[in-house]
Amino acid sequence: MARFVRWYGSGPLHLLALIASFALTGYAMVRLFAVRPLEVAIWFAGAAILHDLILLPLYSLADLSALAVLRHRATSGPTVPWINYLRVPAFLSSLLLLVWFPLVFRLAVPYPGDTGLSDSVYLGRWLAITGVLFAASAVAFALRLRRIRRAGRGDESRPATRRGATP
Numbered sequence: 001m002a003r004f005v006r007w008y009g010s011g012p013l014h015l016l017a018l019i020a021s022f023a024l025t026g027y028a029m030v031r032l033f034a035v036r037p038l039e040v041a042i043w044f045a046g047a048a049i050l051h052d053l054i055l056l057p058l059y060s061l062a063d064l065s066a067l068a069v070l071r072h073r074a075t076s077g078p079t080v081p082w083i084n085y086l087r088v089p090a091f092l093s094s095l096l097l098l099v100w101f102p103l104v105f106r107l108a109v110p111y112p113g114d115t116g117l118s119d120s121v122y123l124g125r126w127l128a129i130t131g132v133l134f135a136a137s138a139v140a141f142a143l144r145l146r147r148i149r150r151a152g153r154g155d156e157s158r159p160a161t162r163r164g165a166t167p
Contacts (some may be wrong), residue, residue: 089133
């Protein structure tokens with residue numbers, strides 16, 4: 001097993017999961033290309049161009065901006081890697097907006113017969129979900145910061161022992 005891990009770089013379960021995901025992706029691609037090959041090829045090319053040429057520079061710039069703006073803080077307290085507490089809710093909120101933007105911005109033809117909802121509720125719900133995501137992330141960050149500060153105080157409050165002294 002150790003030889004396999006050295007050769008492959010991870011365990012056999014990782015390899016099995018990777019093979020299964022490639023098999024599922026290949027099956028989906030065969031099924032999609034059988035129905036509408038031109039539309040699927042255009043969609044993949046458009047998605048690659050949209051992501052690589054537009055979205056990647058934008059969210060990289062946003063991440064660097066957040067790091068630059070929020071870098072200036074007091075260094076007297078314990079340090080906690082805070083950026084992921086900002087990245088995760090921003091990513092999830094952006095993903096939801098990417099999937100539902102026609103409904104959020106009222107660009108889609110409404111379909112109240114299917115959902116029973118008017119198109120006026122989606123923006124408020126997306127904003128509410130975004131607020132909950134950032135609030136939950138802030139609570140998780142505060143709990144982590146509190147735990148680290150308590151651990152730091154616990155080490156300082158212990159009496160120092162001299163080396164070589166016998167009890």
